[in-house]
Amino acid sequence: MKFGIVTLFPEMFGAITEHGVTGRAIKNQIVQMQYVNPREFAGDVHRTVDSRPYGGGPGMLMLANPLLQAIDAAKAGLKCSDAPRVVYVSPQGKPFDQAAAQEFSQRQAIVFVCGRYEGIDERVIDIAVDEEWSLGDFVVSGGELPVMAMIDATVRLIPGVLGHKDSAAEDSFFQGLLDCPHYTRPEHFAGRDVPEVLLSGNHALIKRWRLKQALGRTWQRRPDLLERRELSKDERKMLEEFIQELAP
Numbered sequence: 145m146k147f148g149i150v151t152l153f154p155e156m157f158g159a160i161t162e163h164g165v166t167g168r169a170i171k172n173q174i175v176q177m178q179y180v181n182p183r184e185f186a187g188d189v190h191r192t193v194d195s196r197p198y199g200g201g202p203g204m205l206m207l208a209n210p211l212l213q214a215i216d217a218a219k220a221g222l223k224c225s226d227a228p229r230v231v232y233v234s235p236q237g238k239p240f241d242q243a244a245a246q247e248f249s250q251r252q253a254i255v256f257v258c259g260r261y262e263g264i265d266e267r268v269i270d271i272a273v274d275e276e277w278s279l280g281d282f283v284v285s286g287g288e289l290p291v292m293a294m295i296d297a298t299v300r301l302i303p304g305v306l307g308h309k310d311s312a313a314e315d316s317f318f319q320g321l322l323d324c325p326h327y328t329r330p331e332h333f334a335g336r337d338v339p340e341v342l343l344s345g346n347h348a349l350i351k352r353w354r355l356k357q358a359l360g361r362t363w364q365r366r367p368d369l370l371e372r373r374e375l376s377k378d379e380r381k382m383l384e385e386f387i388q389e390l391a392p
């Protein structure tokens with residue numbers, strides 16, 4: 145899978161290209177990253193990429209012309225048989241979630257456009273952006289960090305990227321649930337013991353306990369996720385047991 149990144153700060157992406165699962169996927173050439181900096185296309189001697197907003201107001205906006213040229217260069221640079229879709233990440237975008245990451249991971253390539261300052265000239269979105277996505281309702285300084293999070297979530301789902309030992313998180317979130325509690329050595333720590341079931345070696349019981357904990361925590365912390373998820377008869381029974389065990 146190839147990613148074309150339009151950004152004023154390509155060096156930020158070292159955070160995902162130099163480390164961990166994503167760094168390994170790049171080293172193994174499962175993933176390829178290319179960067180285009182709009183500043184390369186700024187027409188003037190000062191290489192200007194921003195300008196004051198019409199109608200007044202605080203801050204600056206990214207100029208359309210350098211951005212549009214950078215987007216074209218990024219698309220061309222990926223050399224894909226079907227033109228990659230252009231994604232602008234912004235607070236106005238569709239909420240990004242695991243389902244979106246799953247869908248992204250099946251694409252041949254994606255061009256991500258990272259906003260800076262207060263945003264970009266709307267005509268860039270009208271002319272060149274195919275999709276807008278958001279990581280959430282909070283204010284950040286640029287689109288780079290949300291894009292890196294989206295790329296990380298996407299790359300983990302590409303076949304061959306995660307070894308079996310890494311994919312615990314995927315399983316539970318894949319089931320639309322929060323994760324169960326996890327424990328490692330020592331068995332006794334700070335006066336707290338590891339739940340007996342996890343030491344039993346009974347894999348069926350352990351699997352059941354983990355699903356019951358995931359169901360219970362989701363019910364307690366993110367009931368909205370449960371609304372979107374059909375529970376089987378057995379899962380409903382486990383959740384009822386979990387709730388009963390809460391308030392004896």
Ligand SMILES: Cc1cccc(C(=O)NCC2(NC(=O)c3cccc4nocc34)CCCC2)c1
Nearest residue numbers: 233234235259260263278279282283284286290
């Ligand atoms: C809730 C809210 C309302 C108004 C502005 C902003 C804000 O943060 N504006 C600044 C920018 N924000 C983002 O890019 C951005 C922000 C949040 C999630 C995201 N998911 O993807 C990109 C995201 C836009 C241009 C430069 C950065 C945030």
